[in-house]
Amino acid sequence: MALPGPLPTQRTRQREATRRRLIEAGLRVVADGGFAGASTAAIARATGKAHGTVFVHFPTRDALVAELVAEVGRTMSAQLAAAASGEPSLGAVLEAHLAALAAHEAVYARVLAEASTLPQAARAQVLALQSGIAFRLRAAWSRERARGAVRDLDPVALGNMWIALTNHYLMNRDLFAPGGSVITKCGAALATQFLDLVRT
Amino acid sequence: MGTELCRSCGSCGFPMRNPDDFAGGDPDAAYCSTCADASGALRPFDVVLQANAEYLVREQGIDLRAARSMANALLASMPAWQERR
Ligand SMILES: [Zn+2]
Numbered sequence: 314m315a316l317p318g319p320l321p322t323q324r325t326r327q328r329e330a331t332r333r334r335l336i337e338a339g340l341r342v343v344a345d346g347g348f349a350g351a352s353t354a355a356i357a358r359a360t361g362k363a364h365g366t367v368f369v370h371f372p373t374r375d376a377l378v379a380e381l382v383a384e385v386g387r388t389m390s391a392q393l394a395a396a397a398s399g400e401p402s403l404g405a406v407l408e409a410h411l412a413a414l415a416a417h418e419a420v421y422a423r424v425l426a427e428a429s430t431l432p433q434a435a436r437a438q439v440l441a442l443q444s445g446i447a448f449r450l451r452a453a454w455s456r457e458r459a460r461g462a463v464r465d466l467d468p469v470a471l472g473n474m475w476i477a478l479t480n481h482y483l484m485n486r487d488l489f490a491p492g493g494s495v496i497t498k499c500g501a502a503l504a505t506q507f508l509d510l511v512r513t
Numbered sequence: 514m515g516t517e518l519c520r521s522c523g524s525c526g527f528p529m530r531n532p533d534d535f536a537g538g539d540p541d542a543a544y545c546s547t548c549a550d551a552s553g554a555l556r557p558f559d560v561v562l563q564a565n566a567e568y569l570v571r572e573q574g575i576d577l578r579a580a581r582s583m584a585n586a587l588l589a590s591m592p593a594w595q596e597r598r
Binding site: 379383386387390391393394395398432433434436437438440441443444445447448451469470472473476 | 519521525526527528530531568569571572573574575582583584586587589590
């Protein structure tokens with residue numbers, strides 16, 4: 314046992330780096346071919362590591378898939394919280410949500426399209442993210458409601474209508490924006506249309 | 514509008530940004546004010562589960578039993594509840 318000090322640190326760092334590479338490769342594989350094509354073998358291949366490496370870091374494929382979705386969920390909800398901090402307007406919340414969606418569009422669209430086949434933890438991540446958006450929309454709506462700028466409506470419906478609208482465009486992004494970003498192409502128009510419906 | 518990312522609750526994943534998002538209003542707390550008490554200690558699992566399920570129901574109008582099942586799956590994947598699996 315020579316050099317007992319620095320070795321574990323380096324090993325921990327390498328281990329963390331490999332885990333990161335597996336997650337990043339997993340997100341690329343999912344963006345390209347969906348979760349259905351994201352086998353542990355395909356993800357290992359994309360990192361140039363042996364297949365068994367995956368299982369050193371994730372006990373099962375479900376655990377890896379859940380972590381991929383959690384990674385996207387964490388990043389998106391943190392981006393949303395950072396961009397829509399303070400007391401943002403309804404328009405600013407929509408804009409922050411669209412920016413978070415645009416940053417993860419390919420993977421997030423796959424998550425939505427394949428939700429029913431994903432492990433429950435992954436689906437729960439999506440639901441938690443959507444609740445975060447709905448929560449911020451409701452808060453912005455009630456501030457604008459207090460000064461009569463928006464209609465009096467069911468705040469649950471407000472959140473669900475916006476989520477349904479964006480999910481519809483994301484799940485059909487190949488039809489609305491073939492080969493490109495549907496959020497970049499249609500996002501601003503969706504926000505304008507939604508605000509037109511909600512404002513007095 | 515700041516762009517720096519914030520910390521998230523180790524129990525439910527809620528992104529904590531404002532002081533009152535953190536347990537006890539302490540910006541060093543590991544958990545949010547829903548999941549932990551004012552001293553920063555994690556509340557019992559059943560209490561956290563119910564609070565998270567009610568949040569899903571309140572924001573999205575989903576069925577309470579489905580919300581409990583989803584909240585259970587979400588919490589099970591979080592660092593605070595790993596040992597409970
Ligand atoms: Zn929490």
